[in-house]
Amino acid sequence: MAEAAAVPASDDVGRGLVGAFLTASLMPLNSTMVAVAVPAIARSVGHGPAAVTQALVATYLIAAIALQSPGGKLGDRLGHWRVLALGQAIVATGAILGFLATSLPMLAGARVLMATGGALAVPATLALLRVSLPLERRGRAFGTFGAVMALAAALGPIVGGVLVDAFGWEAVFVANVPVLAAAAILVASVDRGVDVRRTGRFDVLGSVLLTTTLVLLVLAAQERASVSVALVLGGLVALAAFVAHERRVEDPVVAFDLFASAAFTAGTLLICLQNLVMYALLFEVPLVLEERFDLGARQTGQLLIFLMVAMVLTSLGAGRLTERAGPRALAVTGSLICLAALVVLRLVPLSAAGEVRLPLALLGIGLGLCGPAAQTASLSAVASARSGMAAGVSSTMRYLGGVAGIAFLGRALDLHGSRAAVLAEHHHMVEIFLGVLVLGLLCAVRMPGVARRVPQAQA
16 A cells, blocks of 8 residues: 655754654663773772673663563654653663762663663654655665664764773763753754554553563573573563463554564564674674684774774665665665675685675675665554554564574684684684575565555555
């Protein structure tokens, strides 16, 4: 069914979307920026680095994953501009609490608040791009969104290092406040009631069951085998209860008929699978290079920047290409380039650390092409009234892909042994990731062609 013509965004909406981008970018920025502050925080609160990492990094990640879908659904009910503003307020509250915190529990609470606010803001931003922009402009918008989010994640450790060195660890919290203030001013001019949908009662029980399921499964990925099995079983029980409940409730937090759309399912799965590979390689490559060449963090970072820069720059141009050639062409091309990147990474003898530059850059180009195409196809395939729900599911799958990649790497990668054994293990990992990307290519093939053929639901 063809989508009704969209009205071009007004200047107020354009400024509001800039504010939404600024707010959403804080989520990946905060997820990586705090890493460099862990040693200083550990000394300040009297806990070991491992405990601080678990309290500040793991809890942030778990909350971010678990709350994306409820956050998106809340936007469908209350309006995405209102939920965006609520997310800004919650992130600001967490940032101020973190700045004032004197103990690890207070810091952990601050991080959970910041993740909660981000879990409201990110789906709201994606949904606003869907409902505020005409179809012919969404590719560019989603390309810019992907570039901003990737750039924020890449800049996090750099910005965090500068702030901690200059002002202390508290600065990584309070630095959010001026950004949020600027974003709030930009968003304030938009009528927050324009996208409100009057629906039934909010699905609180479904949100609780989904959050419980995701928390248990994410924790299972991080724990030792005996505990992991119990957590997986608990997660599966919660998942079964969630599915049974969602099939009965009038206005579910996740409507399973979303996945009846090939475009939505293919785009969402492609994002998940490619994030699995990307995050796994972001950890695997430095570990392998350290074992083979004794590289330090700075030298490894200089190599990984090839992936991030290529991905950011390609994402910026891929949006326009998506509008002209259609999501399928861009997604298939990008998937093939990602496969070529890993074939090169598998074939290089890794006799020098610099040999990873080309495959990492190729991978970044492939990911940059796929991201806007997958996001455009998946969100344009749903009715505007369900944009928040769809954006929440998409964001959840994105984060789950990254967690799955890191968890798999932690359980499967064995770098003990000679340098030849390390290289063989590296090749084995790359071969597995090639298989994952083949699945991604199959998803890309199932995506729609040129924009006028994207199946649309009426708003």
